Amino acid sequence: MEVSYKKITSPLFTFLFISSIFIQCLPYVSSLGVNYGTLGNNLPPPSQVAQFLKDKTIIDKIKIFDVNPDILKAFANTNISVTVTVPNGEIPKLLDIGYAKSYVEANIKPFYPQTKIDVIAVGNEILHWETPEVQNKLVGAMRTLYQALTQSGINTIKVSTPHSLGILLSSNPPSLAKFRPGWDVTILAPMLQFLRETKGPFMVNPYPYFGYNPEQVDFLLFKQNKGVFDKFSRRTYSNMFDVLLDAVFMSMKRLGYDDVDIVAAETGWPSFGESFEPQCTVDNAASYNGGLVRKIVSGIGSPLMPHRKIETYLFGLFNENTKPGSNAERNFGLFRPDFTPVYNIGIMKGQQLLPIPQPSKPLPQPALPQPQPRGPIPVAKPGPIVPAQPAPRLPAQPGPRIPAQPGPKPVGPIGKKFCMPKPQATDAQLQASLDWACTNQGVDCGPVQAGGPCFNPNTVRSHAAYVMNSYYQIKGKNDFNCDFSGSAAIVFADPSYGTCKYLS
Structure with missing residues (x-):
């Protein structure tokens, strides 16, 4: 059929034509960040990394976990923005303006503005890992460092700090979330006030991966699902990432700081893990990270923050073969050290974004009339709000754990969950966990003492298993309460035996 000239030039056609061009170009105008970790002995030199990201990918922001001069030099004149990190141990010293100015002179000014440093992260997950003494110095250190920057003539670099979601008291449902x-x-209100004054971002590390259970896989992995309904906000959620972001947003709003920008400083999914980490597959990693990229470039925001740009940094750039912990810790990378992608998620220039993956199993057809979407997914499952507790802080970490520890998981899966030591955990790690949990943490350790029902077998592993699980159960069954510096994991089989009954 012949199409008239008038029809082709109609306003509707013009709008659709321009929209189609915009959508095709969207991946190249939307900001996508990646965490560039360096815990590997086979990684390419920073100069090659910078050239690769600039020439071959749509990534235009990186975040590093130090102030590595080789990386900062390599990214000069690339127009790729860089977030650098001040080590946790520097925080007390940064309260002194003289020291802060010397830190800026040594670590920032030699590279700026040739290298587009846009944010300095003061420490990593300080409220999760550090002592109250360091926590209480955090905001002061941020203010002093910012003052040092401005006195040095630098007024375009923001100062912030990333948080695990252990800062939340609750996140179920997102509309009722609040900080601890x-x-x-x-700490958080003064910090948000500082960020408002300086136009800095509030940085959080949302990891749906740490809340994995088989009942929620489609919701976690951006696959098609029935959705989750928050009856208080009247919003429906299609993925866990939005749930966590909106929980942070509402917590900020309760303090009066919902105008402060939010940055998702770390989030990702590993492509390989141990036998007890069956969720760590290439397909799952591609589904989560691919879904996240689709979301970022779409600009749709979240249910409580529609059309709001949430700057997001995937974790991580490379698989890092010397990172401590399980295999999963070493396989969060989008790329192998030779720059070959571990999977395709549409971040290479010229690639198409992946389509939305199909659900893992057929979705049940709701009976008519159709009810409000609900299901055994966090936020959707009816029930009491589960409070979150601060994650256990065991012997001082050698540095910020990467990737960051999990945030609070709104609701547990169907059935019982238990916290058990990982198979590779050493007796030294387990003894440290045992000693910590039995000291002023509210755990009844009597059952593992001589004469108690769980004393036998008289091994560190057996005693630690009981105590770890007890801590996890009494602190609210939040997944981040079953971490113990990476030495514990959630299991679904009841470990009770004989007269030793595990809490559930």
Whole structure:
């Protein structure tokens, strides 16, 4: 059929034509960041990394976990923005303006502005890992460092700090989320005030991966699913990432700081893991990260933040073969050290974004009339709000754990869950966990003492298993309460035996 000239030039056609061009170009105008970790002995030199990202990918932001001069030099004149990290141990010293100015002179000014440093992260997950003494110095250190920057003539670099989602008291449902009492008024409110004054971002590390269970896989992996309904906000959620972001947003709003920008500083999914980590597959990693990229470039925001740009940094750039922990820790990378992609998620220039993957199993057809979407997914499952507790801080970490520890998981899966030591955990690690949990943490360790029902077998592993699980259960069954510096994991089989009954 012949199409008239008038029809071709109609306003509707013009709008659709321009829209189609915009959508095709969207991946190249939307900001996508990646965490560039360096815990590997086979990684390419920074100069090659910078050239690769600039020439071959749509990534235009990186975040590094130090102030590595080789990386900062390599990214000069690339127009790729860089977020650098001040080590946790520097925080007390940064309260001194003289020291802060010397830090800027040594670590920032030699590379700026040739290298597009846009944010300095003061430490990593300080409220999760550090002592109250360091926590209480964090905001002061941020203010002093910012003052040092401005006195040095630098007024375009923001100062912030990334948080695990252990800062939340609750996140179920997102509309009722709030920060932990104690941290909310004394640390987070002053921090948000500083960020508002300086136009800096509030940085959080949302990891749906750490809340994995088989019942929620489609919701976690951006696959098609029935959705989750928050009856208080009247919003429906299609993925866990939005749930966690909106929980942070509402917590900020309760303090009056919902105007401060939010940055997802770390999020990702490993492509390989141990036998007890069956969720770590290439397909799952591609589904999560691919879904996240689709979301970032779409600009749709979240249910409580529609059309709001959430700057997001995938974790991570490379598989890092010397990172401590399980195999999963070493396989979060988008690329292998030779720059070949571990899987395709549409971040190479010229690639198409992946389509939305199909659900892992057929979705049940709801009976008519159709009810509000609900299901055994976090936020959707009816029930009491599960409070979150601060994650256990065991012997001081050698540095910020990468990737960051999990945030609070809104609701547990169907059935019981238990916290058990990982097979590769050493007796030294387990003894440290045992000693920590039995000291002023509210755990009844009597059952593993001589004469108790769980004393036998008299091994560190057996005793630690009981105590770890007890801590996990009494602190609210949040997945981040079963981490113990990476030495524990969630299991679904009841480990009770004989007269030794595990809490559930």
